[in-house]
Amino acid sequence: MYDLLWLVPALPALGFVLLALAGPRLPRAAAAVVGVGSVGASAAVTLGLAAIFLASPPPDHAFTQRLWTWMAAGNFQADFALRLDPLSLLMLVVITFVGFLIHLYSVEFMRDDDGFARFFAYMNLFVASMATLVLGANLLLLYLGWEGVGLCSYLLIGFWYKDPANGRAGRKAFVVTRVGDTAMAIGLLLLVRELGTLDIAELLRRAAATWEPGSTMAVAAAALLLGGALGKSAQLPLQVWLPDAMAGPTPTSALIHAATMVTAGVYLIARTHVLFELAPAVQLSVAFIGVATLLLAGCSALVQRDIKRVLAYSTISQIGYMFLALGVGAWTAAMFHFMTHAFFKALLFLAAGIVIEALHHEHDIFRMGGLRQRLPIAFWAFAAGGAALAGLPLVTSGFYSKDAIVWAAYAGPLGNGAFWALAALGVLVTSLYTFRLIFLVFFGEPRGEIGHRPGWAMSVPVIILAVLSVVAGFVSVPQTLGGFHPLDDFLAPVLPATGHHERGGFTEAASQVLTALAFGTGLVAAWMLFLRRRDVAARIAASPLGQAVGRLWREGWGFDWLYERVLVRPIVALASAGRGDLVDLPFEAAGRAAFALHVAASATQTGRLRWYAAGLAGGSLAAVAIALFL
Amino acid sequence: MLMSLEVMLNAAGLAFVAAGGRWAQADGQVMFLFVLSVAAAEVAVGLALVLRLYKRTLSLDADAASRLRG
């Protein structure tokens, strides 16, 4: 059964090939069957593998399938090899299963789109690339998948290419993530050069054996990989592309820009956690970046008007939590939050898609309202997803996963009180913006008329995800509430358990109570400000300070503005001033020389037979001369 | 032109015969027979092509056909 592993990336890839070649000629129904079916089959295989893995794990809790040797030259060998271990299995289950639900949802969501087959082709390619990324046993495959998902993200953000703004958003995402990718590529090359192997497991073993903790090489490698992770996962300072990426179709936002691709950075760090443990300084900076990102993005989410941008900032903020968990050494907590986040954020995006469609593509939450009775399914989905996002104590998955992170921020190997306080503040902010969204959209007086109501293809995925958003948390229940943690046990072979160190006085229970209080405060504040006394909220927003802060937050803390001034314009200016600059001269000269040589060489092609024959004879003489005298 | 080709091929053939003489083997002469027959085949095709060229350009100049260049 494990031998079927290759099917997981291969099936969606096959779907892509079919759709790309025959797409425009296929009837919609056939395209949908191919698009959804390939991912569905892939998900079925994954679930089967997971069942077997749980029942009887392979030796060493890892199964490597070596498909074939891609290239070999001297010592250098690159295989097409897939590696299934608890970490990649967890990622894979989420990717294919959530991916399948979102594909199903898209059948209805995209039903009237001209690019129906094209959309599914890209989505299938994405699932295939993401599976390759996660399963790749060596850096080359990982990088292939990494670039593949980047490409799909670019294609899907700019999916409605007729609007130039969408194309711009796609390009921005591509360029910004490219900054990170370049760092990561350098990091990978560094690792290969220093450790002499491409195989990830072997690489980590050698790194742990040869590098001292804190040695320059380990720090450099970890820092470069972190650069790649920051770009893909939209963390400070490379977070600017994700809000604009919402220009893509909503299912894309749900799958790529919430559930899976943006968490590739988290996966990368978790996968190479050995390196980060060897470079404590870099690991600590992961925690700093995480905590800063989660607060800044949370504040930005508080003032957005576009429903999808709220969710986008919220995604950045939640991934900030995952980075915080990685940074303090709570590897399992990060993966736990990745899983629950994939469920509830995909749910929120899909529900938002229902709302947007029902209101004739209205994105502004201030023009919505009172949808509770008119779109009950969207409301209940939002209620479940929002509660999980904000961390409603005891019953939602988000509570358990976030609570694990908040507690680790204090008690984890690299945790401290400040991290705890900021993480808890983040809970308050999260609760506030989540319920602001819910109250504005679903309560208050009804506005706008309802167009399309969701059919079964859109409802079923939403219901399944809603259920998962609630129950998925019970796979890791903290000690204080009973202590049931199969997830941690499952991941233990790959990710070391978090060593909590008790510092007297402050206990996990206290942390939980305070987190719950933060959640409650946010909820009540949102209820006061956005439902009961809207005038107060309006007054705050209208005050000079409120206006300034609101503007700053709305613009994402001015990062775009800053980059525009500090990076984009100088570079453009340099580039235009740089024409004819000294630096260019050698390149220009080489180019000109090539052209001149081309002209000279072309002159020999006279088309005259006599000249050609003379060339032949002369050449033969020269050949004899060379052979004799060299 | 075709005559020159013939001369070149026969020169090589002659060299084969001479070399065969040196080693007192028949191989050289066998090769010469091969050369002769192949030369005949080449010239036959060549004549056909030259005829068509003459029909088209009314000239036997080797450079008459030089439209393909660059």
Add this chain to the structure above:
Amino acid sequence: MNAEALRALLPLLVLAATPLAVMMGIAVRRHHGTAMALSALGQAAALAATWSGPETASGAGGALLIADAFSHYYWSLLLAASLAVTLLGYGFWRTSEERAEEFYLLVPVATLGSAVLVASTHLATLFLGLEILSVSLFGLVAYERGRAASLEAGLKYLVLSSAASAFLLFGMALVYAETGALEFRHIASAAGRPILLIAGAALMVAGLGFKLSLVPFHLWTPDVYQGAPAPASAFIATVSKGGVLGLLVRFFAQGGAGDLPGALALVSVIALASMWVGNLLALLQSNLKRLLAYSSIAHLGYMLVALVVGGPAGAEAATFYLTAYVATIVAAFAVVTLLSTAPREAEWVEDYRGLFWRRPPVGAALSAALLSLAGIPLTAGFLGKLLVIAAGVSALLWTLVLSVAVTSTIGLYYYLRVIVAIYSPASADEAPRLAAAPLAAAALAAAVAAIVWLGIYPAAVLDAIREASASLARLSS
């Protein structure tokens, strides 16, 4: 000659019978489709015979021919290419006024010459194979009687090719005069390295270099590629060059040429010159067929690098590169054929502007072929270059390896130029409706599949090539 030897040589026999069958077919009834079908069937049968035939290391062809793993590999490669050309031909001539039946006669004859060439172990078979190939090529190149360009190309090819044959013959005569041997292994074991032998080897390299269109014997290439009908150009680029390259690999390994220092120096110089001149000539070329001609000069230069390395590694790299190149060139010329009708060929880069938007699969296929020529990862061309460079590095041939790298970069420029044209917005006015050519399209699909397959999963083919190269070494020792 026993039954086993007969079976080992079966591909050649089937291939030799094919033209006879086609000729009979034409005599009975002159019909385009029938002639094509007969010819294709014969070649397919020969291909099947190659795969099923036993491998006998010696004895099958006496002193003249050998049917070892190396021959078998090259036979299947050449037959696959010629089969593809036959299918292309059917697409190309479908709209022509010209009587095209003899085309299907000449293709198997020329392929037979090429197949004899790669299996030859004796100067006589070398010469015969080469001439069977050349004389039928004259006919193929000049086949389009109605077009002046085709005639001109045929004439040029005939005169120059015969002159090159004369050089080759003279070289052979010198070698014979010095060593008294015509068999490769006897030549190799001849004592001493006297002047006559070196000069003879040099002249032979010159004569063969002409067929491979290596600098400085390359001048004919663009004119012939441009003038010949597209399938014939594809044939020259694949079957003809493949056969001669296979022979060179064998001759260097078994004929002792690889041990002559002068010959190695000569081949190195030729390889260098071919890489540079070929890529520079292609730089601003606006005719796709000429561009492919110039790029073929450069690619043969890359293959020669592997030849200079010598040994099993070199033979392996050269053979894999050739395999990749054959698949790629078949794809490229298949696109040219698909977009051409006999009197008016789509040969200018301008004709391909916006191709992707007009016919997406064809545009994508041509892009795949060009990317493979440029050596982009995940295509066959990339792995070919990788193997050549790895072989060069292991033999410490830094000048050659550096040249491969630098000139490949130059090459990127003109391949990308065509790709840009393919994807730029289409000009609205011209979109000629072309009759469908399902067989040529099938050949194109197969070639593109081969490019991708070799690019991602080369292991199977590499194993076969390794075996073939090993058989080469076994005999020479």
